[in-house]
Amino acid sequence: MLAQADVIAGYRTYLDLIQPLVGDRPTISTGMTQEVQRVEGALTEALSGSRVALVSSGDPGIYAMAGLVLEMCAVRGVDVVAAEVPAANGLVIEVVPGIPALCAGAALLGAPLTHDFAAISLSDLLTPWETIAARIEAAARADFVIVIYNPKSRKRHWQLQKAQQILRAFRDGATPVGIATSAMRDGQRIHITTLDQLHLAQVDMQTTVFIGNRSTRCYGTFMFTPRGYDRKYIMDIPT
Amino acid sequence: MLAQADVIAGYRTYLDLIQPLVGDRPTISTGMTQEVQRVEGALTEALSGSRVALVSSGDPGIYAMAGLVLEMCAVRGVDVVAAEVPAANGLVIEVVPGIPALCAGAALLGAPLTHDFAAISLSDLLTPWETIAARIEAAARADFVIVIYNPKSRKRHWQLQKAQQILRAFRDGATPVGIATSAMRDGQRIHITTLDQLHLAQVDMQTTVFIGNRSTRCYGTFMFTPRGYDRKYIMDIPT
Numbered sequence: 001m002l003a004q005a006d007v008i009a010g011y012r013t014y015l016d017l018i019q020p021l022v023g024d025r026p027t028i029s030t031g032m033t034q035e036v037q038r039v040e041g042a043l044t045e046a047l048s049g050s051r052v053a054l055v056s057s058g059d060p061g062i063y064a065m066a067g068l069v070l071e072m073c074a075v076r077g078v079d080v081v082a083a084e085v086p087a088a089n090g091l092v093i094e095v096v097p098g099i100p101a102l103c104a105g106a107a108l109l110g111a112p113l114t115h116d117f118a119a120i121s122l123s124d125l126l127t128p129w130e131t132i133a134a135r136i137e138a139a140a141r142a143d144f145v146i147v148i149y150n151p152k153s154r155k156r157h158w159q160l161q162k163a164q165q166i167l168r169a170f171r172d173g174a175t176p177v178g179i180a181t182s183a184m185r186d187g188q189r190i191h192i193t194t195l196d197q198l199h200l201a202q203v204d205m206q207t208t209v210f211i212g213n214r215s216t217r218c219y220g221t222f223m224f225t226p227r228g229y230d231r232k233y234i235m236d237i238p239t
Numbered sequence: 240m241l242a243q244a245d246v247i248a249g250y251r252t253y254l255d256l257i258q259p260l261v262g263d264r265p266t267i268s269t270g271m272t273q274e275v276q277r278v279e280g281a282l283t284e285a286l287s288g289s290r291v292a293l294v295s296s297g298d299p300g301i302y303a304m305a306g307l308v309l310e311m312c313a314v315r316g317v318d319v320v321a322a323e324v325p326a327a328n329g330l331v332i333e334v335v336p337g338i339p340a341l342c343a344g345a346a347l348l349g350a351p352l353t354h355d356f357a358a359i360s361l362s363d364l365l366t367p368w369e370t371i372a373a374r375i376e377a378a379a380r381a382d383f384v385i386v387i388y389n390p391k392s393r394k395r396h397w398q399l400q401k402a403q404q405i406l407r408a409f410r411d412g413a414t415p416v417g418i419a420t421s422a423m424r425d426g427q428r429i430h431i432t433t434l435d436q437l438h439l440a441q442v443d444m445q446t447t448v449f450i451g452n453r454s455t456r457c458y459g460t461f462m463f464t465p466r467g468y469d470r471k472y473i474m475d476i477p478t
Contacts, residue, residue: 059346067353082459110305224309
């Protein structure tokens with residue numbers, strides 16, 4: 001997709017990461033929290049006839065830019081159409097999936113997500129904290145594994161500890177918690193702790209936090225969530 | 240990873256899909272519901288000194304084999320260690336992340352997952368239906384987008400309709416619902432319907448179902464979930 005693009009748009013840090021793939025083509029780059037301006041620039045180029053690649057990290061559909069592109073097209077009344085719809089009119093949009101941070105982090109931690117899970121962002125910039133807290137409580141009560149995105153930033157310092165308190169009402173303090181920072185990038189840090197120790201973990205804007213459910217266990221250097229095979233199958237097999 | 244493997248293990252259908260990458264190397268393949276036997280075979284080979292690649296579709300950590308490998312190592316007392324832990328003893332296990340069905344399907348549908356979501360499997364082979372139903376209700380109540388795995392099989396015919404009834408108590412009947420079957424494989428079918436029409440959708444074992452939250456909208460040939468930018472940003476920008 002990048003090879004076919006006339007213009008490449010993205011958060012500045014991501015464009016730096018893929019500089020060899022960008023080459024000397026024109027770019028549209030903006031800083032953090034400038035998502036709307038970035039999409040605005042990309043849309044303007046696309047509507048003038050250029051092929052534009054808008055780059056996200058991980059998967060563009062999970063807490064990333066794909067939704068905002070469609071949202072801004074809707075707000076502006078720009079007709080859009082999927083690449084595989086034949087002979088339709090409108091701006092052709094193709095979302096290219098990727099490996100989200102929740103998969104990259106889970107792989108490095110072992111297998112925390114092999115049963116039902118919920119992904120929750122702690123960023124209350126665009127979502128009221130009451131909604132976020134209600135989701136944490138609902139997911140904790142129903143025994144979902146919980147993946148926390150955006151656990152902390154310079155301005156967001158108390159939310160993770162508040163989440164820990166909510167979770168602690170429904171999960172044992174020894175529940176395994178995985179901390180994956182910059183998974184599969186420079187500066188990668190992988191660490192397994194417990195729910196009671198979560199407030200001591202080194203967490204930043206590049207971190208994804210994995211809260212085990214009531215069955216999640218640690219083994220060796222890993223954490224994993226059984227799917228229930230032990231009840232039905234494993235005991236039948238000679239060891 | 241496949242190139243480095245001495246033996247390649249996997250569900251028969253998946254090994255067929257990657258036959259050109261397997262070549263003439265020995266394989267361990269078993270049918271559906273034979274997961275334990277497959278891992279058993281892979282472990283036996285690995286403990287005898289072979290490098291074994293165990294293949295999943297999508298991401299091996301999401302409703303797939305990574306957890307079962309660790310679980311069976313734990314049950315058998317096989318020491319395991321992550322590839323990046325230096326000089327440790329034990330069977331080296333490396334989980335290689337991939338693009339899960341929830342990302343592939345979401346990309347083809349637009350951007351249903353750009354806000355908090357829950358993944359729930361309707362398979363009650365290993366999980367009691369009461370647990371599954373409680374998770375659907377909790378996720379519906381807390382306004383998560385919901386991704387349903389394993390919605391239907393030959394033996395599993397009533398669960399999706401029951402899920403629809405639970406969801407209907409909390410979500411409008413016009414809520415967008417995305418149906419992604421064999422996403423990015425032969426036989427791909429992508430379709431957007433509504434919660435009230437879900438029971439009429441063509442759904443099978445290769446299908447992932449995406450239930451929108453209260454904000455999810457359709458636009459053009461797509462569905463998407465806004466992150467709330469409109470409240471904070473979009474109105475400030477000249478159209």
